[in-house]
Amino acid sequence: MDNPFQKQLGWKQKKESIYLWVFRLCTYTIIAAALFIFSDIFIKGVPTFFKSEAPYVNTEFFTESPQILSVWHDQNGQEYSMSQKNYEQWVVAHPEKEIVDLHNLTASGGGILGPLVGTALLVFICMVIALFIGVSAAIYLSEYCGKGKLMSTIRLSILNLAGVPSIVFALFGLGVFCWLAPVITDVPKDSAAFFCRWFWTNSYLSFQGWGTSLLAGSCTLAIMVLPVIITACEESLRAVPKGFREASFALGATQWQTIRKSVLPFAVPGILTASVLGITRVAGETAPIMLTATMTEKSNLPWEQVEGPWSFLTQSVQALPFHIYTLAKFPESEHVKPMQYGSIAAFLILVMSFALLSVILRNRLRNKLKW
Amino acid sequence: MNSQLIQLNDLGFSYDQGKTETIKGVSLDIPEKQVTAFIGPSGCGKSTLLRCLNRMNDLIDTAKITRGSIKILGQDIHASDVDAIELRKHVGMVFQKYNPFPKSIYENVAYGLRIQGIKNKDVLDEAVERSLKGSALWDEVKDRLKTSALGLSGGQQQRLCIARTIAVQPKVILMDEPCSALDPIATAKVEELITELREQYTIVIVTHSMQQASRVSDRTAFFYLGELIEYDKTNTIFQNPSQKHTEDYISGRFG
Ligand SMILES: Nc1ncnc2c1ncn2[C@@H]1O[C@H](COP(=O)(O)OP(=O)(O)O)[C@@H](O)[C@H]1O
Ligand SMILES: [Mg+2]
Numbered sequence A: 001m002d003n004p005f006q007k008q009l010g011w012k013q014k015k016e017s018i019y020l021w022v023f024r025l026c027t028y029t030i031i032a033a034a035l036f037i038f039s040d041i042f043i044k045g046v047p048t049f050f051k052s053e054a055p056y057v058n059t060e061f062f063t064e065s066p067q068i069l070s071v072w073h074d075q076n077g078q079e080y081s082m083s084q085k086n087y088e089q090w091v092v093a094h095p096e097k098e099i100v101d102l103h104n105l106t107a108s109g110g111g112i113l114g115p116l117v118g119t120a121l122l123v124f125i126c127m128v129i130a131l132f133i134g135v136s137a138a139i140y141l142s143e144y145c146g147k148g149k150l151m152s153t154i155r156l157s158i159l160n161l162a163g164v165p166s167i168v169f170a171l172f173g174l175g176v177f178c179w180l181a182p183v184i185t186d187v188p189k190d191s192a193a194f195f196c197r198w199f200w201t202n203s204y205l206s207f208q209g210w211g212t213s214l215l216a217g218s219c220t221l222a223i224m225v226l227p228v229i230i231t232a233c234e235e236s237l238r239a240v241p242k243g244f245r246e247a248s249f250a251l252g253a254t255q256w257q258t259i260r261k262s263v264l265p266f267a268v269p270g271i272l273t274a275s276v277l278g279i280t281r282v283a284g285e286t287a288p289i290m291l292t293a294t295m296t297e298k299s300n301l302p303w304e305q306v307e308g309p310w311s312f313l314t315q316s317v318q319a320l321p322f323h324i325y326t327l328a329k330f331p332e333s334e335h336v337k338p339m340q341y342g343s344i345a346a347f348l349i350l351v352m353s354f355a356l357l358s359v360i361l362r363n364r365l366r367n368k369l370k371w
Numbered sequence B: 001m002n003s004q005l006i007q008l009n010d011l012g013f014s015y016d017q018g019k020t021e022t023i024k025g026v027s028l029d030i031p032e033k034q035v036t037a038f039i040g041p042s043g044c045g046k047s048t049l050l051r052c053l054n055r056m057n058d059l060i061d062t063a064k065i066t067r068g069s070i071k072i073l074g075q076d077i078h079a080s081d082v083d084a085i086e087l088r089k090h091v092g093m094v095f096q097k098y099n100p101f102p103k104s105i106y107e108n109v110a111y112g113l114r115i116q117g118i119k120n121k122d123v124l125d126e127a128v129e130r131s132l133k134g135s136a137l138w139d140e141v142k143d144r145l146k147t148s149a150l151g152l153s154g155g156q157q158q159r160l161c162i163a164r165t166i167a168v169q170p171k172v173i174l175m176d177e178p179c180s181a182l183d184p185i186a187t188a189k190v191e192e193l194i195t196e197l198r199e200q201y202t203i204v205i206v207t208h209s210m211q212q213a214s215r216v217s218d219r220t221a222f223f224y225l226g227e228l229i230e231y232d233k234t235n236t237i238f239q240n241p242s243q244k245h246t247e248d249y250i251s252g253r254f255g
Helices: A011-049 A059-063 A084-093 A113-144 A149-162 A166-178 A214-238 A242-250 A255-284 A287-292 A308-313 A320-328 A337-368 B046-053 B084-090 B105-114 B121-134 B154-167 B184-197 B210-216 B234-239 B244-250
Strands: A066-073 A079-083 A100-110 A182-185 A195-197 A204-207 B004-014 B021-031 B035-039 B064-072 B091-094 B172-176 B202-206 B219-224 B227-233
Touching: A011 A059, A011 A337, A059 A113, A066 A084, A079 A084, A079 A100, A084 A100, A100 A320, A100 A337, A113 A149, A113 A214, A113 A255, A113 A320, A113 A337, A149 A214, A166 A214, A166 A287, A214 A255, A214 A287, A214 A308, A242 A255, A242 B091, A242 B154, A255 A320, A255 A337, A287 A320, A320 A337, B004 B046, B004 B202, B021 B046, B021 B064, B021 B202, B021 B219, B021 B227, B035 B046, B035 B210, B046 B064, B046 B091, B046 B172, B046 B202, B084 B091, B091 B154, B105 B121, B105 B154, B121 B154, B154 B172, B154 B184, B184 B202, B184 B210, B202 B210, B210 B234, B219 B234, B219 B244, B227 B234, B227 B244, B234 B244
Parallel strands: B035 B202, B035 B219, B091 B172, B172 B202
Antiparallel strands: A066 A079, A066 A100, A182 A204, A195 A204, B004 B021, B004 B064, B219 B227
16 A cells, blocks of 8 residues: 655755754854853863862962063073062072073963952942842833833933943943042042032032042943843833732732832842843953953952042952953963963853852742742 | 712713723712622723722823712712822722732732731731631631642632732722633632622622623623613613613623
8 A cells, every 4th residue: 555644755855954954053053162162261271270289279379369470491491480479589599590581471470369359349339230220210111101202212222222332331431430420538639520518528529530440340330231231120020910010009009019019029030130141241341341440450459458438449450351351462372371261261150150140049039939 | 978889970081091982971879888790791891990990090191081070988089189099998909810919828918908007917917817708718728828829729819819808998899800710610609709798898890791790789780882871770680671782782682
């Protein structure tokens, strides 16, 4: 008997498998790129975290800030490379050695503690600011305001803002936060745009900016992620079923009570997802912090030599992306390479753990607040 | 006091700033401690009218009362010194799709009291128990008050929504097709509950089921295209309607 479902082997079947393979290959390209990036960085970078003798962890890398790396030979042609501080001690300890062919390499010695905490602080303060403003704005947009023409204009400008290149935000931050933002001070700077007495005290309110500082950098980054945060938060607020709001109003709740008890809690998982997006974007940005917050060389850590919270916030910091940018400009050499790849690997791990934390938190909450 | 708890006088309502009227001049009086049913083909404005009674339509920007007035307990509810939030504490609402909050059973019932600032645990416990008993749910849930309300069956969830509403001790309970998402057994339980609640509360119920209206209600209003066609005792409406239109609808000839 003939098989009515006989397999056909015509052009049509070939076309089917060609389509399949085109789609499949495109997908594999992305996977290949990701694999290459991650394996290259981790294979070359992770060894920097460890060393061959006890305690096996490269403590210098995690407990010191970037320093100048000195590379030299002695008279026997033996090569040495140490951070400048250790070099000076070494010279004192070995008066018999002759120093030949000394090079100094910027930021390639020491460790990454300064940039690591700098980036963590920038991201943290930025997210606190951005989430506060972003969630408030999203609440206004989704719960309070109507659907008028003004509102669609506002929405459109938020969307447009999301597409602005980061260097533009950087310049905005430089102009506004570094040079123009108000401070209260006893001695206003000459460069202040405007200053006046601060009420009846002896201090002045001076529009002289916060300088190159942690606060200016965080604010710049916050403004930059706000569009993403607002849009994502608004969506997660809108995703909360209308029935919850109606039920709450019908029980005599005010608008704010309804938002506080029956809308916001159920939008939190979505808001956390938005912050993951925000964090990964913010942590990697180089241009804005380069102009507003960072220094390549900085000997003290953020909590050293500060008097009070204001001086903490207005100090400059180091940051990982900028540190990596500095290192990337050097030609790859065996002396710089551990620092280069080690920094990048540490940076990736930092960003990934931030993101992971929010994902875990979100999943926890989601299980608790499912409807 | 007037035994007519709710008085509508030539009420007109529009969803689009008055361009088209969804409710076209409805006048009717709803007596205290009785069940009044709104029936009519879908889209005729039953839910809309119901939501006028606790000013739920205030939440829609373009919604507008175009004419007439609503008086509850003799007070015009659109007067400038009336707060819709206070009104809703006296006029509760149960929705078509049961919508408990994704919180515990206890928290669902306590919601209305908590937002009034009541924190005393004894007061809350007492109110939760009273309300759950009042909605014939107590025996089924008393051992799992702290578990999620979403673990209950559909019928239980709807009765929980009723418990949540009576916890704030309203005068009036509005119900918008409370059984349309429930199976026949759950429906029977809710109907039984409505009959009990009638002793204490004034109930206005929208229903698309003629049998339900005839089973639970004392008075029935028949609407068509935003107009009140006929309003009378339920028996009269179902056995001896004065309008041809009503008779056609009730006998299932259209709608
Ligand atoms: N939120 C709304 N905005 C605009 N029009 C609405 C809205 N809700 C209902 N309508 C319209 O009002 C009319 C009456 O609806 P509704 O009161 O829900 O009818 P029923 O409950 O009798 O089925 C329908 O034509 C419906 O399309
Ligand atoms: Mg309806």
